[in-house]
Amino acid sequence: MKQLLNRSARVVLDALLPPTCAACGTEVMTEGAFCGTCFQAAHRIVSPSCHRCGVPLENEGLGGTQNCCAACDAHPPVWRSARAAFVYDARSRRLILPLKYSDHTENAAVLARQMASAGEGLLKDVTVVVPVPLYRTRLWKRRYNQAALMAQGVSRLAGLPCVVDALQRVRSTRALARLSAGEREQEMEHAVRVRKGRGVRIEGQAVLLVDDVLTTGSTATACTKALMKAGAASVDILVAARTGRVDEQNPRFVQE
Ligand SMILES: [Zn+2]
Ligand SMILES: [Zn+2]
Structure with a gap:
């Protein structure tokens, strides 16, 4: 009350x-x-960026003809391609954190516009939009899933259906920020699945998975695997912001 x-x-x-x-x-x-x-x-990511993970590339040449960063070249992600509107740093954090922690849900629409424009090329190739899920208890505490708000915004702008509850976290995962990439992967495995009864909305579809921030990609990997297991034809990723890779070729975008 x-x-x-x-x-x-x-x-x-x-x-x-x-x-x-x-x-x-x-x-x-x-x-x-x-x-x-x-x-x-806020540092907008403009082309050239790695088409697999969205990380900005210093110049066209670095990505070779494939426009792919060295890390993706060595370990290709499970999803098809990824786009991000901003580099995740102190500046873009100021745009994203108010949405995450202080009820500024109206920001989702503003960020969704930026995401739709960054992901313009992807939006032509997808048929359904799905947000990365939050675990139940975290959803109760926050009352909304920021990724779902962004997904709904993007779907409205692109005129695509959005299946807000397609994915489900089946168990709580420890805060991922402090874990190593390997530990994250382990933590996320089997932590996400396609919700019972939602498989029909995923099967055969080209899914656009939406999240606020793409870091190591362990969450996006777990979600992609779950979607592919449910019969998705493809999975692409669209996020508000992408952390820089610790990439020798690309020291400017090292995560702060
Ligand atoms: Zn990459
Ligand atoms: Zn301001």
């Missing part, structure tokens, strides 16, 4: 007060927008 009152109070206040940038609090023209400074500060 208290929460409900807080919420209605916020709705009333929001109607009275001018909208502010979700990242820094400066006044902005429209609700859910970021101010120009915060928005322009």
